[in-house]
Amino acid sequence: MSQSIIVLAGGDNSLWPDKEVFNQASHIIGVDRGSLEGLRQGLSIDVAVGDFDSLTKEELDYVKQQVPLVKQYPAEKDETDTEIGISVASQLSDEASIILVGGTGGRLDHFLANLWLPFQSRFNHLTSRLIIKDNQNTIAYFLPGDYTIEKEPDKKYLAFVCLTPMTHLSLHDTKYPLDDIEVEVPISYASNEFIGDTAHFSFSSGLMCVIQSKDK
């Protein structure tokens, strides 16, 4: 498995994925309140970023004591704290997966801003490395091409989520295959399933996001 860096945002920690994901990461970057929650859960946070306006002075002091590098930014800035976290992650490695945790649930305007990060021109080059994970979902992104993906052992469902219109979309080795269709509007082809350990898909234009998920 390739190296991974976790960007830990401040979303509800009851939605975090399995500890295993944290154990396998080379670095954990805490985003604002995510830094504090990470420390409270016994994680070793390498860098903390944000305006920290969701923390009390005592909480921020604690983060500063425990985290080797704290980058504090003004509250009214052009980037969100999560965007800064992703940028810092991309500076640590040119290859590692960047796994956003704590970026789902709660406020849906935040979740959608996270879902659409790969549309931002400065993050385009991270598209194939960005993953969003919680306790029921793994979201990965794909630019036009031909792909084989592997089933995650703990997930049941496989969704092909067209974030844009899309041309020549085909799905193979899935319960509900598709053959060379045109997709005119964003659509979530939910509740598909692997029929073996891998599935294949291809498309010629657009941005695809694949979600493997399970019921609670």
Place this chain on the structure above:
Amino acid sequence: MSQSIIVLAGGDNSLWPDKEVFNQASHIIGVDRGSLEGLRQGLSIDVAVGDFDSLTKEELDYVKQQVPLVKQYPAEKDETDTEIGISVASQLSDEASIILVGGTGGRLDHFLANLWLPFQSRFNHLTSRLIIKDNQNTIAYFLPGDYTIEKEPDKKYLAFVCLTPMTHLSLHDTKYPLDDIEVEVPISYASNEFIGDTAHFSFSSGLMCVIQSKDK
């Protein structure tokens, strides 16, 4: 306030909005497991739809005893249970708001399928009537035009979520205004705020979704 019909899907009931929303509805349509959860929470369900494959035989018998009209469909069909629920709601009234509850959280492939319902040509005409609600978020949709929207008293944040590219977007009477901009990719302008009781916005092409939200 205009009449409303609730479509109650099977999502986690800890995310349901205030009881008030149910009290004000003229009808409640239970979707699959949502019917059972609704009954368990003391709601009066008028119609139950779905394949009901998430219910045991005893649970389904209970739903059939308690709900005046139960429409059972085969599991492998072209529409999702939620889509059938929305269709049934649209047949009950030409004017009422259709509020989808239980359609957020959990599996994100399901949430995105719900978010994008107005893109489906058969639901286009419901765009301005469809609302998705949970305990932190209200999502409403807008076709090109000029709008005044009212602040919900319990919400703090106001997000303009461009589901498509968009032309001539302007936001007025908001903490962060925008003047006649072009939006090239889907983007969630999160964490804006009302500065009074109303805000104004306009755009010439695209599909807008406005999310009022609050922290937990």
